[in-house]
Amino acid sequence: MTKPIRKAVLPVAGLGTRFLPATKAVPKEMLTIVERPIIQYVVDEARAAGIEHIVFVTGRNKHVIEDHFDMAYELEDTLKARNKAEALKLLEEHRPQPGSTSFTRQQAPLGLGHAIWCARDIIGDEPFAILLPDVIIKSKVSCLKQMVDLYQQTGGNIIAVEEVPEDQTQNYGIVELSEKINDNASRISNMVEKPAPGTAPSNLMITGRYLLQPEIFDLLSNQDTGAGGEIQLTDSMLKLMRDQHFASIKFEGRSYDCGSKPGFLSANIAFGMDDPNLAEELIPFMRAAIEGSL
Ligand code: UTP
Secondary structure, eight states: OOOOOOEEEEEOOOOOGGGTTGGGTSOGGGSEETTEEHHHHHHHHHHHTTOOEEEEEEOTTOHHHHHHTSOOHHHHHHHHHTTOHHHHHHHHHHSOOTTSEEEEEOSSOOOHHHHHHTTHHHHOSSOEEEEOTTEEEEOSSOHHHHHHHHHHHHOSEEEEEEEOOGGGGGGSEEEEEEEESSSSEEEEEEEEESOOTTOOSOSEEEEEEEEEOTTHHHHHHTOOOOGGGSOOHHHHHHHHTTTSOEEEEEOSSEEEETTSHHHHHHHHHHHHTTSHHHHHHHHHHHHHHHHTOO
């Protein structure tokens, strides 16, 4: 019997320098894809996978994320008084239950591995999920739910992967696979961060969704800084791989790296096109943009 995945960590302590000056006062995770902040998509994905408790690892200037997941009394009272039932329902649907979120501060942005380590006491001795909140995934079934379904068969540690063109592997963390588990899942034998061109062990990049066993925290506790002078999660996962099983899942869906400008703009178009009214206006606009007749 595998222990259930009940908790998820969302590290939101990064500086978001690629989106300055927008991110000087507004956290990157609160920038919007159509009408929802990026972080809302990620929280919705976690909840659709059955996650009961979300731990946000925050930093300075991130208190607005806490406000976003709280009740907004004045606003909701006003909406009630004005009979705006639909808007109220929307707010209710997206709000986590009281007591189902925790916020802890990373204090200094020492790297993703360090941010995850900051959640150790709240997670305790159980397997947990990590969702990088600047990556949003458009899929029929929540990507994390697909991972949890695999985890229920395999246990161990699971990493979501996605194909990238071979000439772009040097920009990502890439996995090396051994035996197949099923059509979409395989055992991972190694991971390489940003392999030099022509040396990547596969064309499968690590997408920003992980299910990990709690032993990762001991490894993170003892870890030195790695690439970029930061405490890297990958370094501790590689150590954990010596003792524990890691599997990859090629999930159904597509990721958007909203921490990068092309990913952010693409996500706005992709999610915008889901709304028929918006699509009707967007299509002629995009056609004109491509033809250079704006
Ligand atoms: P990024 O590498 O995208 O860094 O972090 P960043 O600071 O957010 O953005 P840029 O590169 O300056 O534009 C990947 C994820 O890890 C989190 C970030 O919040 C993001 O979700 N992170 C990174 C932390 O929580 N703490 C850190 O020390 C570093």
